Amino acid sequence: xxxKQRRLVLIGTGLGVLALAAVLVLSALRxxxxxxxxxxxxxxxxxxxxxxxxxxxxxxxxxxxxxxLNARFEVTDGKTAIQVSYTGILPDLFRExxxxxxxxxxxxxxxFRADSVLAKHDETYMPKEVADAxxxxxxxxxxxxxxxxxxxxxx
Amino acid sequence: MIxxxxxxxxxxxxxxxxxxxxxxxxGARLRDRALMDVxxxxxxxxxxxxxxxxxxxxxxYVSSDFSVLNVFENSHSAKPLIYKLTGVWGNHEGSxxxxxxxxxxxxxxxxMFGSNLPETLRANVLAVQSWIAAAFYLFILFTSNPFARLxxxxxxxxxxxxxxxxxxxxxxxxxxxxxxxxxxISFSFAVAALIEGRIDAAWARWVRPWTLAAWMFLTLGIAxxxxxxxxELGWGGWWFWDPVENASLMPWIAGTALxxxxxxxxxxxxxxxxxxxxxxxTFSLSLLGTFLVRSGVLTSVHTFASDPTRGVFIxxxxxxxxxxxxxxxxxxxxxxxxxxxxxxxxREGALVLNNLLLTTALATVFVGTLYPLALEALTGDKIxxxxxxxxxxxxxxxxxxxxxxxxxxxxxxxxxxLLGAAQRLMVAFGGxxxxxxxxxAVVRGGxxxxxxxxxxxxxxxxxxxxxxxxRAQLLRLPLTTSLRRMRGLPRSAFGTALAHFGLGVCLxxxxxxxxxxxxxxxxxxxxxxxxxxDYNVTFDGLVSRPGPNYRELVARFVVRRNGDIIGTLxxxxxxxxxxxxxxxxAALLTRGFSQIxxxxxxxxxxxxxxxxxxxxPLVLLIWIGSVIMVLGGALSLSDRRLRVGAxxxxxxxxxxxxx
Numbered sequence: 036x037x038x039k040q041r042r043l044v045l046i047g048t049g050l051g052v053l054a055l056a057a058v059l060v061l062s063a064l065r066x067x068x069x070x071x072x073x074x075x076x077x078x079x080x081x082x083x084x085x086x087x088x089x090x091x092x093x094x095x096x097x098x099x100x101x102x103x104l105n106a107r108f109e110v111t112d113g114k115t116a117i118q119v120s121y122t123g124i125l126p127d128l129f130r131e132x133x134x135x136x137x138x139x140x141x142x143x144x145x146x147f148r149a150d151s152v153l154a155k156h157d158e159t160y161m162p163k164e165v166a167d168a169x170x171x172x173x174x175x176x177x178x179x180x181x182x183x184x185x186x187x188x189x190x
Numbered sequence: 191m192i193x194x195x196x197x198x199x200x201x202x203x204x205x206x207x208x209x210x211x212x213x214x215x216x217g218a219r220l221r222d223r224a225l226m227d228v229x230x231x232x233x234x235x236x237x238x239x240x241x242x243x244x245x246x247x248x249x250x251y252v253s254s255d256f257s258v259l260n261v262f263e264n265s266h267s268a269k270p271l272i273y274k275l276t277g278v279w280g281n282h283e284g285s286x287x288x289x290x291x292x293x294x295x296x297x298x299x300x301x302m303f304g305s306n307l308p309e310t311l312r313a314n315v316l317a318v319q320s321w322i323a324a325a326f327y328l329f330i331l332f333t334s335n336p337f338a339r340l341x342x343x344x345x346x347x348x349x350x351x352x353x354x355x356x357x358x359x360x361x362x363x364x365x366x367x368x369x370x371x372x373x374x375i376s377f378s379f380a381v382a383a384l385i386e387g388r389i390d391a392a393w394a395r396w397v398r399p400w401t402l403a404a405w406m407f408l409t410l411g412i413a414x415x416x417x418x419x420x421x422e423l424g425w426g427g428w429w430f431w432d433p434v435e436n437a438s439l440m441p442w443i444a445g446t447a448l449x450x451x452x453x454x455x456x457x458x459x460x461x462x463x464x465x466x467x468x469x470x471x472t473f474s475l476s477l478l479g480t481f482l483v484r485s486g487v488l489t490s491v492h493t494f495a496s497d498p499t500r501g502v503f504i505x506x507x508x509x510x511x512x513x514x515x516x517x518x519x520x521x522x523x524x525x526x527x528x529x530x531x532x533x534x535x536x537r538e539g540a541l542v543l544n545n546l547l548l549t550t551a552l553a554t555v556f557v558g559t560l561y562p563l564a565l566e567a568l569t570g571d572k573i574x575x576x577x578x579x580x581x582x583x584x585x586x587x588x589x590x591x592x593x594x595x596x597x598x599x600x601x602x603x604x605x606x607x608l609l610g611a612a613q614r615l616m617v618a619f620g621g622x623x624x625x626x627x628x629x630x631a632v633v634r635g636g637x638x639x640x641x642x643x644x645x646x647x648x649x650x651x652x653x654x655x656x657x658x659x660x661r662a663q664l665l666r667l668p669l670t671t672s673l674r675r676m677r678g679l680p681r682s683a684f685g686t687a688l689a690h691f692g693l694g695v696c697l698x699x700x701x702x703x704x705x706x707x708x709x710x711x712x713x714x715x716x717x718x719x720x721x722x723x724d725y726n727v728t729f730d731g732l733v734s735r736p737g738p739n740y741r742e743l744v745a746r747f748v749v750r751r752n753g754d755i756i757g758t759l760x761x762x763x764x765x766x767x768x769x770x771x772x773x774x775x776a777a778l779l780t781r782g783f784s785q786i787x788x789x790x791x792x793x794x795x796x797x798x799x800x801x802x803x804x805x806x807p808l809v810l811l812i813w814i815g816s817v818i819m820v821l822g823g824a825l826s827l828s829d830r831r832l833r834v835g836a837x838x839x840x841x842x843x844x845x846x847x848x849x
Binding site for chain 2 (some may be wrong): 048062067
């Protein structure tokens, strides 16, 4: 084999692997990404029932109904609220009035079936997506910022 | 006073870094030894000043000086001493201080142990190190000063996030940073080589131990972080493909590729341009990881309270260093002379394939991690890319790599014999097939592909051993002769075999856990029991116990197998008064390499409690395999060849023949 042929083999293999990777990435991006929506987005964008989404907002105070492993609560962004049902163990930091992200499928415009519920690892923060959604609806309050802590209190 | 000393020491370190970043470069240019020697002294002095600064912050934490903002926000007088110490880096400012401390340690190491380096190279390397250090000192001083005082000292602090109050915080961040920051050395060597426009096999021999050491720390750091997440977060998961985890995985993959390409460069003087590029990329990915985690663009357990100026600052550091290094590369790399040629089927070819697959896999992780950020910036759409994406992209690319791993060491340099290698790997193929058959016969359930993955793991493990057996001519020569040959092998041969074996072990654990995991989520009353595979778990009852700075609700479970008690488990829920926050502490029962895992949900009425129970087969092998990989690295590092440093070019041929 000449030096040129060797280089061709190398470049050919390289391009082959890259093409394979590109195909894998593109097909995976089509199938396995999940969009984040606030309750208002769900209504406004008319997200189809059965779509897998991440739903984020605040847990409506007074809406949590928990019986053993079955929990029902409302997720709100101040304008729209969606009923979420979930079976399993809620995270330690799940609380009414706190930010939450639920991943699952939409049953219809008003109800959502979650298969995982995420709260944050630290009580002082709001998930960034949730904070943005609340800001958009004009329901961002300064006390969230104050809870956001550190930076607001710097002398 | 202590805070001011710490702050001032850091300012002095910055001053030194600026001197060290300029004077030695001029010295190297003018070949002025006095100017070049400035680098050594100032690297040691920089380390001393950063150490003073770090010690000052530690002292503030230990004495609970709440007049310092950082201590007030992240500590509490009732916190156990160990968490006062580890809490120093359990926050943004302190963790950046740890970052520069480790950077200065590496700088000092080069100054102390780099006496066998050519003077100009050493001066340039230390100068480049110092540029990085200066950028991060500026970052700390301007955006993340850990020594900022409060106008009035509060009586009590706000405590450390309880999730971080764990021994994991003592282990995971320092190891991870040793890895991240350790790659700065190969980066500095690469940039210094580009500045000099000269690079040879000896360069690779100097860079390899540093890269290997950094890689070992990063491997351990990631593994320990994974185990920590596994037992602390209570979900039983050990890897979530979270962007923050990916941020550490990317430099690891690049570092692994670099380790392998540096071998080619050292032994065959080939792949020089590529190796230099990889050195730059690896540290760039470490910087990117620092940016992703520290800037607050992602929220996770790693992101402490953050403000946007920091993100912009780190982004600027990122752009200057990565952009600068790549520009220098584009300009100077053509000066580097090309080295030895090789056939596609050869040891070099195998290592090129390794690099090709690793960097492609790296690219898929990169896309999956950054695509959501890019999409949000461009369209405002928020998406999450999770495990399904990575399983569908990273996974398939790993299969050919794992198939190729045992071949690499069996192929000769320059021109290899693929068929011969395949013949020698017959034992490994056979072992893999047996493993597949046994898994199909014995284990019920699980995905159809799982037995094949187990077979692949067995093949990788046996293949690693075949390499050693072949080198010793085991079974072909009398046993005593073989053993003598075995003893004569260089340690790096054992290192390679051990690291590859560890890879197989790790894969076995990953497949076992992810394919045959059994899970139950139930609400249990005292006296009630559930069956999990062959185990019967009975809930005894709840007790409340005080801890040093929390109260915990402990649930007692008795585990039986065939009626015999094999252990009790006591998972708990802890509530921390200082932050009004609760954490779950999972309880683990180890059986061989498998574990039974119980974590608690919320208690309900009349002592009912929701419980998550898992049986995780072979899960421990994930971390044991990682540790074996690290041991392999350590063996390689102790090889005489690396300890004695670079030989003179004339000796090179002789050394190669000896192997």
